[in-house]
Amino acid sequence: MTTNILVAGIDIGSTYTKTVLLDATRTVRATAIRRSGYKPAAAAIAVFDDLVANAGIAKDDVTYISTTGYGRYMVPFRHAQITELTCHAVATSHHFPSVRTILDIGGQDIKAIRIDEQGRVRAFRLNDKCAAGTGAFLEKTARYLGLETGDIGAYALRSQAPVEISSVCAVFAESEVINHLASGIAPEDIMEGAIVALSGRATQLMKRVGLEADFALAGGMTHNAAMVAALQSKLGAQLHLPPNGLGQLNGAFGAALLGLRRVERLLAEGRVIAAPGDASAIKARRWSTYVPQAVAAMSA
Amino acid sequence: MLYVAGVDVGSTQAKAVILNEQAHVVADAILDVEMNMATAAQQVFDRVVETAQLTPEDIAFTVATGYGRYRVTFGDIQVTEISCHARGATGEFPRTRTVLDIGGQDTKAIRIGDSGEVVDFAMNDKCAAGTGRFLGAASFALDLPLSELGPLALKATAPVKITTTCTVFAESEIIGHLAKGHRPEDVLAGMHYSIATRCASLVRRVGLTPEITFTGGVSRNAAMVALLEQVLAAPLNVSSRGHFMGAIGAALYALDHARSGQRRATAQEVAS
Numbered sequence: 001m002t003t004n005i006l007v008a009g010i011d012i013g014s015t016y017t018k019t020v021l022l023d024a025t026r027t028v029r030a031t032a033i034r035r036s037g038y039k040p041a042a043a044a045i046a047v048f049d050d051l052v053a054n055a056g057i058a059k060d061d062v063t064y065i066s067t068t069g070y071g072r073y074m075v076p077f078r079h080a081q082i083t084e085l086t087c088h089a090v091a092t093s094h095h096f097p098s099v100r101t102i103l104d105i106g107g108q109d110i111k112a113i114r115i116d117e118q119g120r121v122r123a124f125r126l127n128d129k130c131a132a133g134t135g136a137f138l139e140k141t142a143r144y145l146g147l148e149t150g151d152i153g154a155y156a157l158r159s160q161a162p163v164e165i166s167s168v169c170a171v172f173a174e175s176e177v178i179n180h181l182a183s184g185i186a187p188e189d190i191m192e193g194a195i196v197a198l199s200g201r202a203t204q205l206m207k208r209v210g211l212e213a214d215f216a217l218a219g220g221m222t223h224n225a226a227m228v229a230a231l232q233s234k235l236g237a238q239l240h241l242p243p244n245g246l247g248q249l250n251g252a253f254g255a256a257l258l259g260l261r262r263v264e265r266l267l268a269e270g271r272v273i274a275a276p277g278d279a280s281a282i283k284a285r286r287w288s289t290y291v292p293q294a295v296a297a298m299s300a
Numbered sequence: 301m302l303y304v305a306g307v308d309v310g311s312t313q314a315k316a317v318i319l320n321e322q323a324h325v326v327a328d329a330i331l332d333v334e335m336n337m338a339t340a341a342q343q344v345f346d347r348v349v350e351t352a353q354l355t356p357e358d359i360a361f362t363v364a365t366g367y368g369r370y371r372v373t374f375g376d377i378q379v380t381e382i383s384c385h386a387r388g389a390t391g392e393f394p395r396t397r398t399v400l401d402i403g404g405q406d407t408k409a410i411r412i413g414d415s416g417e418v419v420d421f422a423m424n425d426k427c428a429a430g431t432g433r434f435l436g437a438a439s440f441a442l443d444l445p446l447s448e449l450g451p452l453a454l455k456a457t458a459p460v461k462i463t464t465t466c467t468v469f470a471e472s473e474i475i476g477h478l479a480k481g482h483r484p485e486d487v488l489a490g491m492h493y494s495i496a497t498r499c500a501s502l503v504r505r506v507g508l509t510p511e512i513t514f515t516g517g518v519s520r521n522a523a524m525v526a527l528l529e530q531v532l533a534a535p536l537n538v539s540s541r542g543h544f545m546g547a548i549g550a551a552l553y554a555l556d557h558a559r560s561g562q563r564r565a566t567a568q569e570v571a572s
Contacts, residue, residue: 038475038476038479129464129465129466130465130466131469136468140468167396168426169432169466169467170466171427171468172426175405179335179337181335182335
């Protein structure tokens with residue numbers, strides 16, 4: 001049978017590179033995350049190394065690799081690249097078939113996606129031109145307040161009276177934060193104010209794709225309890241969150257699911273010469289063949 | 301002897317000048333706005349008075365302008381920075397019909413009528429692209445002081461195109477270009493060009509009527525002046541006191557009031 005099939009999805013985002021390894025039963029076997037830095041191909045190679053190490057397997061045990069995210073074309077050892085819209089749609093629909101509107105807040109962009117009952121993308125709106133309304137807005141605010149990105153949510157939850165952040169621009173919000181601090185406003189009230197401002201901009205984007213229930217959130221913000229609460233309050237509805245800590249890995253998970261579907265189709269169409277259970281023949285591009293090319297591409 | 305003051309409290313720096321009765325600048329002062337605008341305004345005023353070897357009582361009238369003008373507790377009246385830049389620019393270059401002011405957090409294009417009045421203006425204060433803050437991002441990413449950016453950009457031989465609009469993303473883009481081996485001067489030239497094109501489109505919104513006077517802190521940047529002249533295909537008037545233009549305009553308004561015999565408001569009147 002196909003039990004020894006392993007599919008990796010790699011999501012090369014502007015800020016983080018995420019990867020998920022799935023087996024034929026769609027069970028997550030391993031995950032890995034690294035900062036993307038300025039050489040996305042290098043980040044993808046490093047995160048793939050982490051993934052196979054975490055899974056305790058060899059690179060050549062991975063049957064198929066699909067990539068997504070803004071750096072998806074920069075990974076030379078991929079089998080296929082898929083847009084992150086499709087990946088988020090498929091992953092979310094897999095967990096929650098009732099979801100019709102997905103919000104994905106990334107480090108440098110934000111997406112609202114409307115999907116149908118089959119998990120197909122019906123409409124989407126994207127902001128990747130301006131840091132307002134993206135994770136960068138919160139990261140910058142946290143930086144002025146001396147907070148780590150991972151601590152933002154817990155810190156903001158302590159707020160009693162969030163302050164209004166009126167600047168649209170993430171850069172100008174800095175001056176506003178400094179003025180608030182100077183006038184004695186508690187840092188947690190400023191952090192919560194930034195979260196409320198961001199949740200307002202995010203729900204505006206969701207309205208532009210129709211705001212059809214149910215709702216789901218994807219991306220690193222799923223781990224930020226204050227952000228989830230602010231969004232739910234603005235929407236007046238619950239948000240589905242990917243289970244088992246897969247929120248930030250949602251795109252990578254979707255890429256792996258789609259990769260697995262393709263592997264299954266290739267096998268079903270008999271396009272593989274190998275006997276059932278031997279996935280080696282569909283390794284059109286084996287990792288070992290492509291590493292030298294990847295290294296060459298990086299040093300070019 | 302009659303003395304008046306203009307105080308321009310910007311988002312990034314506070315500027316002050318003192319004029320004498322002949323409208324000559326007798327002293328100027330500038331300092332960074334750190335935390336508190338009211339404090340910065342008071343400090344820059346104290347400093348300009350001290351530089352002029354005067355006392356606050358010698359100043360017949362004070363006009364405050366700029367983003368923080370309502371935080372100035374000692375001023376007699378407030379005037380918008382649009383009016384002050386127009387007044388300052390026509391004061392030094394009487395044939396000015398268009399003013400471009402690039403400040404730390406906003407950019408303004410002002411059209412001026414034949415008698416020096418403000419006819420129209422366009423302003424970007426919602427987005428840091430095309431303002432001094434865009435250069436601030438470059439200064440941060442390259443770890444160079446603002447004053448060195450322009451001279452270095454002028455040495456560019458192969459300018460790099462900056463594709464992002466957002467200042468936050470541009471910071472990442474700069475680091476990415478440097479990581480790819482582009483030289484700092486070529487990246488800087490790209491940054492300057494990006495601001496120049498953005499500001500030029502703002503100027504075109506009010507009409508490109510000569511003469512054009514370039515004011516604000518960024519007018520001290522030679523690369524910016526050169527690129528703007530190229531993009532606008534027109535020469536620019538640039539004052540050696542370009543970054544004081546708002547304060548000078550404010551002081552000229554103060555001089556009007558002082559000459560028309562208005563006395564200085566008492567502290568009680570200001571408070572009420």
